[in-house]
Every structure is written in C-alpha cells, then in structure tokens.
Amino acid sequence: MDSSSTIEKIITWMPSLLEASKITLLLTLASVSAALVLSIFLALGKILRVHNRNVPRPLLLLKETGTSAVRWLCSAYIFVFRGTPLLIQLYFIYYTLPKINPAMNIKDRFTAAWIAFSLNIAAYLAEIIRAAIQSIHKGQLEASHALGLSYAQTMRLVVLPQAYRRMVPPVCNEFVMVLKDTSLVSIIALCDLSFQTQKIASARASAVVYIPALVIYLIMTAIFTVTFHLIEKKLAVRE
Amino acid sequence: MEAILRTENLNKHFGSLHVLRDINLTVNQGDVICIVGPSGAGKSTLLRALNQLEDIQSGKIFIDGQLFLHRARGKTLRSVKTKEHKKLLLEMGMVFQSFNLFPHKTALENVMLAPMKVKGFSTEQAKARAQALLEQVGLGDKGDSYPSKLSGGQQQRVAIARALAMDPRIMLFDEPTSALDPELVGDVLGVMKNLAESGMTMLVVTHEMGFAREAADRVLFMCDGVIAEDASPEQLFTNPQNPRTQQFLSSIL
Numbered sequence: 496m497d498s499s500s501t502i503e504k505i506i507t508w509m510p511s512l513l514e515a516s517k518i519t520l521l522l523t524l525a526s527v528s529a530a531l532v533l534s535i536f537l538a539l540g541k542i543l544r545v546h547n548r549n550v551p552r553p554l555l556l557l558k559e560t561g562t563s564a565v566r567w568l569c570s571a572y573i574f575v576f577r578g579t580p581l582l583i584q585l586y587f588i589y590y591t592l593p594k595i596n597p598a599m600n601i602k603d604r605f606t607a608a609w610i611a612f613s614l615n616i617a618a619y620l621a622e623i624i625r626a627a628i629q630s631i632h633k634g635q636l637e638a639s640h641a642l643g644l645s646y647a648q649t650m651r652l653v654v655l656p657q658a659y660r661r662m663v664p665p666v667c668n669e670f671v672m673v674l675k676d677t678s679l680v681s682i683i684a685l686c687d688l689s690f691q692t693q694k695i696a697s698a699r700a701s702a703v704v705y706i707p708a709l710v711i712y713l714i715m716t717a718i719f720t721v722t723f724h725l726i727e728k729k730l731a732v733r734e
Numbered sequence: 735m736e737a738i739l740r741t742e743n744l745n746k747h748f749g750s751l752h753v754l755r756d757i758n759l760t761v762n763q764g765d766v767i768c769i770v771g772p773s774g775a776g777k778s779t780l781l782r783a784l785n786q787l788e789d790i791q792s793g794k795i796f797i798d799g800q801l802f803l804h805r806a807r808g809k810t811l812r813s814v815k816t817k818e819h820k821k822l823l824l825e826m827g828m829v830f831q832s833f834n835l836f837p838h839k840t841a842l843e844n845v846m847l848a849p850m851k852v853k854g855f856s857t858e859q860a861k862a863r864a865q866a867l868l869e870q871v872g873l874g875d876k877g878d879s880y881p882s883k884l885s886g887g888q889q890q891r892v893a894i895a896r897a898l899a900m901d902p903r904i905m906l907f908d909e910p911t912s913a914l915d916p917e918l919v920g921d922v923l924g925v926m927k928n929l930a931e932s933g934m935t936m937l938v939v940t941h942e943m944g945f946a947r948e949a950a951d952r953v954l955f956m957c958d959g960v961i962a963e964d965a966s967p968e969q970l971f972t973n974p975q976n977p978r979t980q981q982f983l984s985s986i987l
C-alpha cells in the first residue's frame with residue numbers, strides 16, 4: 496500500500512465524510528434533546544402519586560385512579576421501547592407505519608430516524624432521570640412541603656435542579672452511545688457517517704476509508720466527553 | 735382566648751406500632767413548649783403529624799380555632815378547602831434536625847424562594863426581607879454562601895430564617911441542635927431564645943435540658959406515644975410526678 500496515495504485518497508473522501516458526519520452529529524443532538532424533554536414527563540409520570548390525600552373520599556378515589564393510569568402508561572411506554580430493538584423500531588416507523596395508515600408516511604428519512612431515536616432514547620433517559628429524582632434526599636421534599644411549595648413547584652424548583660447535576664455523567668454516556676447507535680440509520684439509507692463510509696468502501700473497493708471514519712467518530716465522542724466534563728465541573732463549583 | 739393550636743385524640747400507627755396514642759395538646763399564643771422524652775417516644779412523629787408530613791389515622795387538629803383536619807379510621811372526614819388548608823399549614827414553620835437547606839441555592843436564595851413562589855413577593859421584597867432575617871440570625875454577611883460552605887450551626891440558622899420568612903405563627907423545631915458539633919449548639923439556641931423572647935409560639939423537641947429549663951413555659955414528657963407529663967420546667971425537672979419522667983431524667987442527668 497502506497498502511503499502517499501492513501502493519504503491523497505483520504506483527503507478526497509474527506510468532504511463527503513464530513514458532510515455525512517454532520518447528519519450523525521445532528522441526529523444525535525436532536526434525538527437526545529427531544530428525548531430529554533419527553534423523558535422528564537415519563538419519569539415524573541412513573542413516580543406520580545396523590546399528594547394531597549386530605550380530600551373527600553370520591554375525589555380521592557378519582558385522583559388515585561387517574562394517577563395510577565398515568566403511572567401504568569409511562570411504565571408501559573418504557574417497557575415497550577426498552578424491550579424491543581431500536582433497529583426494528585426504526586423499520587417500524589419508516590416502513591410499517593405508512594402501511595397501517597398512509598397519513599403516517601414520514602417521507603423524510605432524517606425525520607423518521609429522529610422520531611425513532613427520540614422515542615427510544617426517552618425510555619432510557621426516563622429511567623436515568625427517575626433514579627436521579629429518587630436519589631434526592633427526602634428532607635428536601637419535607638422542607639418544601641413545610642414552606643408551602645406545591646408538588647409541581649417542589650419538582651421544578653428543588654428536586655429537578657439537583658437531579659440534573661446527578662444526571663450529567665449518565666446523560667453524557669447516553670450521548671456517546673447514541674452517537675454510535677446512529678449508524679443504524681444506514682438501513683433506511685439515511686446518509687450518515689457510517690452509510691457514507693460503506694458507500695465509499697464498496698464503490699472504490701477500498702477498506703482504507705474505515706480509518707478516517709473511526710477517527711471522526713472518536714473526535715465526536717471526545718467533543719461530547721470534554722463538553723460534559725466542563726459542565727460537570729461548572730456545576731460542582733456552585734453548591 | 736382560643737388556642738392557637740389544639741389537637742384532639744391524635745392517633746398514629748406505623749403498621750402495628752401505635753406511635754401516637756390519643757394525643758391532646760393545647761398550645762396558646764406565645765407559649766414556648768419543649769418536648770422531651772426517650773428515643774422512639776413519638777416526639778418527631780407528633781410534630782410531623784401537626785405539619786401533615788405524616789398522615790394520622792384519627793383525631794382532630796384545630797388551628798386558630800378552625801378545624802384543620804379531622805380523620806377517623808384512616809379516612810379524612812373533614813378538611814378545609816385546599817387554599818385555606820395551605821394557609822393554615824403555613825401558620826406553622828418547621829425546622830428539621832438535618833437542616834434540609836436547598837444545596838443548589840445560596841443562603842439568601844434559600845430564604846427568598848418560598849415567599850416568592852408561594853406568597854408572590856417580588857424579588858426585591860423577598861430579598862430585603864431575607865437579608866433582614868439573615869441578620870436576625872447573625873448571618874447578614876453569609877447571604878451569598880452556598881450551604882456546603884456553611885457550618886452546621888450556620889446552616890441551621892439559615893433554616894430558621896427560611897422558616898420565619900413565611901411569617902408562621904408557630905415554629906416547630908425537631909431536635910434542631912442534635913446534628914451539631916457541641917461548640918455550634920450555643921449559637922442556634924441563642925437564636926431560638928431570642929425568638930422565644932420576641933413572643934413567637936414555639937414547639938421544640940429537644941435533648942437540651944438547659945434550654946428547656948431556661949426558655950420553656952411548659953415542658954412535655956413524652957413516652958410510648960403519650961404525653962406522660964405536662965408541667966412547668968421547674969416542676970418537671972425538680973419534682974417530676976410520673977415515675978417514668980423520674981426514670982428518664984435520672985438516666986440523662
């Protein structure tokens with residue numbers, strides 16, 4: 496293998512690889528962001544219970560039924576999305592949904608991938624967030640109650656801000672995993688870094704292209720890791 | 735005059751454990767009442783039941799003569815409307831053994847939070863009031879410190895300021911100095927004595943017999959879920975009537 500011509504080849508592939516990396520990066524960021532929002536509701540839903548129990552009996556029963564329905568739905572969601580492979584979920588959303596109902600035909604590949612990834616990641620993040628919420632000392636809830644804060648205010652102002660800090664390392668981990676999982680989108684022919692790499696590999700019959708691909712993945716992983724490390728340090732300074 | 739806080743036959747069970755047995759307690763405006771007793775007597779549970787941190791199985795709680803809660807056989811028979819309920823609940827401020835300050839907020843922000851979010855104070859109003867309260871507890875210069883940068887005694891004083899910020903008419907203290915190093919206890923007790931002298935109604939669970947002697951109008955001795963003795967400090971400490979009070983006092987003195 497002639498090294499100077501190898502380097503030349505890599506340089507000519509670089510623009511298309513970088514272009515494809517943008518898709519990878521964008522899909523990761525957009526999916527995890529959307530999943531974060533969804534997962535907070537899932538986590539809160541999974542631990543929802545009746546807080547003011549000092550109400551008349553019929554109203555209490557109604558509230559209890561309502562909250563257990565919410566808990567059940569959130570648990571079911573998490574069970575389904577964690578209990579099936581992301582690959583099949585992606586197939587399902589892109590290929591099966593339009594067959595069930597033509598109105599659900601998501602033609603844009605990126606959008607389809609984004610939806611599948613967001614829904615899937617949310618199930619994992621929900622468990623991370625639930626664990627973080629439940630790790631907050633009970634005394635914080637009691638102090639909030641004694642000060643007259645409502646349950647929603649307690650969550651928003653007291654519990655979640657503390658839980659966020661504990662979530663930083665596992666969420667960073669999730670970003671890195673998702674970054675690599677996005678290579679699955681090749682199956683719906685979305686041109687991410689893995690898809691583009693394979694395209695070059697088969698068209699040019701050259702396995703060398705895997706080297707720059709690996710390096711780009713590592714660089715993207717490093718960006719996430721460093722960014723989260725900085726966030727973690729910054730949050731640790733306050734408190 | 736109507737009692738500021740009164741309970742009628744409060745009962746609380748934890749499973750098969752009967753922790754509060756027909757507690758009848760009357761607290762008048764300005765009373766400083768210390769509650770003493772052995773571990774497991776139900777002292778914390780009593781304060782927590784008043785503040786609705788624990789559900790009682792049966793009994794009535796009156797605040798300012800209004801029926802705040804009435805439960806029987808584990809069911810609520812009558813409770814005031816949610817809005818009124820919160821108002822009455824906020825007549826009581828609570829200070830915990832473990833401080834429970836919000837670690838992600840500065841001392842000043844800890845004191846400002848509830849007045850802003852619950853009472854609708856503006857930031858400036860809440861800040862001015864919080865600063866005044868921190869000065870009252872001797873921490874006027876610590877407003878910008880996070881709890882982790884404060885000593886236990888300072889944290890507990892911030893917690894007292896935080897509870898006072900909601901303008902409660904009764905302050906409940908659950909062993910406010912038990913988690914502190916001995917040299918920090920004095921500052922917290924000093925703040926509490928000032929508060930007592932200013933006329934605040936206080937219910938204090940404590941093992942600090944010196945404080946009870948000096949500051950209390952009445953001392954309750956609790957044991958096995960009942961108030962076994964209710965007397966003036968002189969009476970209770972020098973001439974206890976109940977043999978269990980005598981036994982308890984001789985075990986700690």
Ligand SMILES: Nc1ncnc2c1ncn2[C@@H]1O[C@H](COP(=O)(O)OP(=O)(O)OP(=O)(O)O)[C@@H](O)[C@H]1O
Pocket residue numbers: 748751753771772773774775776777778779780
């Ligand atoms: N959440 C709970 N679940 C079950 N049992 C409890 C619970 N909280 C308290 N208890 C029990 O109720 C009894 C009274 O507890 P409480 O905390 O009121 O005692 P205390 O008088 O405050 O004691 P201490 O001086 O140790 O604080 C104890 O036997 C305790 O073990």
Ligand SMILES: [Mg+2]
Pocket residue numbers: 777778779908909
């Ligand atoms: Mg206790």
